Amino acid sequence: MVKIKEYQFANLLDDYDDVLKRCNLIIKVSECFSFIPKTQITINSKSLIYKQELIQKKSWRNQSNVTKLQLLKTFAENMDKLNKAHFVHGDINLNNILYDGQKLNLIDLEPSFRQRKYGKKVVMSAVPLRSLNDMQNKKLSSETDKIGFYLLCQNIFDIPSNIKNTKDIMQRRRNGFEFLPIKEYEFMDLNFVEIFVLFKQAQSTEKNENNK
Numbered sequence: 507m508v509k510i511k512e513y514q515f516a517n518l519l520d521d522y523d524d525v526l527k528r529c530n531l532i533i534k535v536s537e538c539f540s541f542i543p544k545t546q547i548t549i550n551s552k553s554l555i556y557k558q559e560l561i562q563k564k565s566w567r568n569q570s571n572v573t574k575l576q577l578l579k580t581f582a583e584n585m586d587k588l589n590k591a592h593f594v595h596g597d598i599n600l601n602n603i604l605y606d607g608q609k610l611n612l613i614d615l616e617p618s619f620r621q622r623k624y625g626k627k628v629v630m631s632a633v634p635l636r637s638l639n640d641m642q643n644k645k646l647s648s649e650t651d652k653i654g655f656y657l658l659c660q661n662i663f664d665i666p667s668n669i670k671n672t673k674d675i676m677q678r679r680r681n682g683f684e685f686l687p688i689k690e691y692e693f694m695d696l697n698f699v700e701i702f703v704l705f706k707q708a709q710s711t712e713k714n715e716n717n718k
Contacts, residue, residue, distance in 0.1 A: 507560040514553045518618035525618050532615045535593050541584045541611050566605040574662055581610040582698040589648050596646040597631045598654030600661050619646045633676040634669045649694050652701055659705040
């Protein structure tokens with residue numbers, strides 16, 4: 507079973523050569539990393555057909571906190587490997603993470619970060635998830651993946667967050683609003699495993715505060 511999506515080149519707004527390079531990289535990382543489902547992309551004159559192996563989705567919600575931490579740690583280790591391969595996902599969130607009973611899988615690897623959706627030009631990542639640098643430079647990088655991963659950790663542990671894709675937060679974010687536990691420029695110096703450790707430490711500190 508595979509998930510099939512068709513993209514019209516007219517709606518992919520990155521340069522054609524860049525789209526082809528990214529498609530080749532998507533295929534490569536899906537072959538090299540087990541937490542990315544096998545993906546094949548067929549290209550014709552007007553469109554590309556994206557076929558990704560379907561993951562049998564299971565719920566992680568009833569897993570223990572110890573298991574959730576191990577899942578996130580392994581995912582962080584995998585993201586560090588992916589980052590070394592110079593691959594950016596751009597939209598790490600619960601909708602693009604599937605639990606298969608053993609690990610967290612990363613799906614929906616877009617062939618172009620800039621696309622036309624419903625007649626509008628969009629970047630394939632919610633504004634609050636993007637790093638301040640990426641917003642300023644009008645791109646997506648591993649910085650945005652790092653923010654997405656930190657928010658993923660919070661979501662898996664059901665930690666309430668006011669970082670939603672609302673007009674107010676979008677505007678505040680564009681104006682430099684920060685919400686991470688440390689300054690954003692310091693946060694970006696961390697790798698994914700270090701970000702996981704930061705999250706774990708924050709959780710431990712909050713738990714100790716609540717027990718006082």
